[in-house]
Amino acid sequence: MDSIDLKLIEDCKNGDRRAQEELYRRYKAMLFGVCLRYAGSREEAEDFLQDGFVKIYKNLYQYRPVGSLSAWMRKVVINVALQHLRRKRHLFSEVEIDTLADQYEVEDQLFSSFRAKALMKMIQQLPDGYRTVFNLYVIEGYSHKEIADQLGINEATSKSQLSRAKSTLRKLIEKVV
């Protein structure tokens, strides 16, 4: 971390609105990408991002410059997303995979240069529980035990949700090719 980042952080801690905007400008795309993975829609992702940045500004005094700022901010945003998702009911309800696959609208996006966007769309179509476990396990690299502790579920549930998420995604991919 260079001295410019440190100065930026100190200014943000002191409530400097320009510094806060600069911090937002630097990290908004990366963090919004994270939010999109956890949200079921773009609108929900924007809610995550907004609450995530507010929390970042409030808790910047907890950040220690020994670690990566982006990793810390990413963690804060993921926690905010998980808090939102925990409030939802039926987070880990069972959903018929075939039904999900049928509901998916086949688009040509996969064959375009927006492949990642299409994959994101697939993930967003997953039920909240599937999507959350898939993100934590596959993208963030959490273990099932850590996911279980984080979400207040048992490991078996985490494993079954991941399995169903992957099955669903395979079916969705088969659907579009």
Place this chain on the structure above:
Amino acid sequence: MDQEKNNDNLESFFRRELEHYQEEPGLDMWDKIAIAIPPKPGFSVGRMVALWKFPILLGLLVLSLIFAYFQYQRAEKLDQNSHQQALEIAALQQQMEELDLKFSLAKGKAQEVDLEPSNAKAKVESKTTNQEQANINGIQKQQTIAGTDRPQVQSPIQKSDLIQIATTISPPVALPQPPTIDLSEPQSVPITKRPIDFLHSKQLVQYNKASPLLTVPDLKALRGGYYPRFSVGAWSGNIVVQYYAVDRRVSPATGTSTSVFLSKTSGFSAGIHLDEHWSLHTGLGFRNNGFSLSDQVSLEYTYHNSETNAEGNPVGLYTFTQEGALTFRAQIVNELEQQNPEPIITEGESFTVDFNSAYRLRYYSIPLLVKYQIGQQRFHTYLKGGFIWNKLMRDWAFFPNITFSSGRLTAANPRLTVSAARDNYFEFALAMGVGYNITPRIELALEPSYFQAITSMLNVKPQTYGLRGYINYMF
């Protein structure tokens, strides 16, 4: 895509595609955020604690140590006083034994001179007076009670000394049973009052049974009470600090008496989180136990001691023994009226005494508890267990009210020994609680708990159950 779809590398495919995925949010996003964030970071307890956590913890530790040091000094002073008073008691007892011996000697000589001619008797008496009177302090052959050949003994021990004995704090060790002839000299009272003088001497602490007068509630039976405790705790990293504000126990007493057992505790505790599950807690607490009770005891007047006081009034003695050990003794001065020289209280007359007594115990305590938290969810459970060391700081007792069934009687200087409680007692503590984090920083917890004394507090090992409520603030 086909290749990636068909192999089992779905996870790596998604990870590679989405791990660093970026997308621009809406243009108005910053405006929304700018409205939502506070203009400037105001004063925040959490913020201040995060910045100053180590100085704060160090300060708390230093304050606790200073407090503990002064309490220790105070307890030491009490111990020294107790030791000094114990020495004085021993000296007095030795003096009593000597008096008893001298009394026997004097009596023997008196019997001896009865066999001598009158001039020889006068000579011996004169010799005794000249040679021994100075050494035999306080022994005065004043008069002989009718029906006995026992002389009246004037004790050299002043009343203030006996009061000192009665209020002495001494270690609960077995002491030899003192002779029963050394009764205090009662105060002069109006002719219409019949004083009764309670003398709970050291017998109360010598034996394992409580005096019938000081009916200590059966603390083993004191179950089912509740004692809510509200605590504010805080931790930073692996450190936990908790402040206990209130801890009150209310339990009904059982037995013949009606009483209330109260206990208030306050203090600090601190702990170290060894990992996400295990934590170790200790601290310094202060516990005020107190109970009051009302009881009734029946006394039967026995005029067996055959002694009189300085005014010539007969002094009766009520003695209660239990399993062969003297546990309670009352002195009854049966003052004679000038118009009616016969004793008003007659042999075998019984009467009842109703009294209220209060007992106070003050301890400081140091717990050592291990806590195991099951899970890290918002709603979680935990187990806690360990030991609590309680050190007696002070104990005292008093009779706020005593009444007699006979209006002719009144109490004079009721007092009792206050050293029945042990200096130290240990408790085993076990608790199982449920916690709920209303925010990541604030935890509410309900904790059913159980305490079992390993060593006796009074003459029993109290057991206590309860439900505690906690509010923990984490930083």
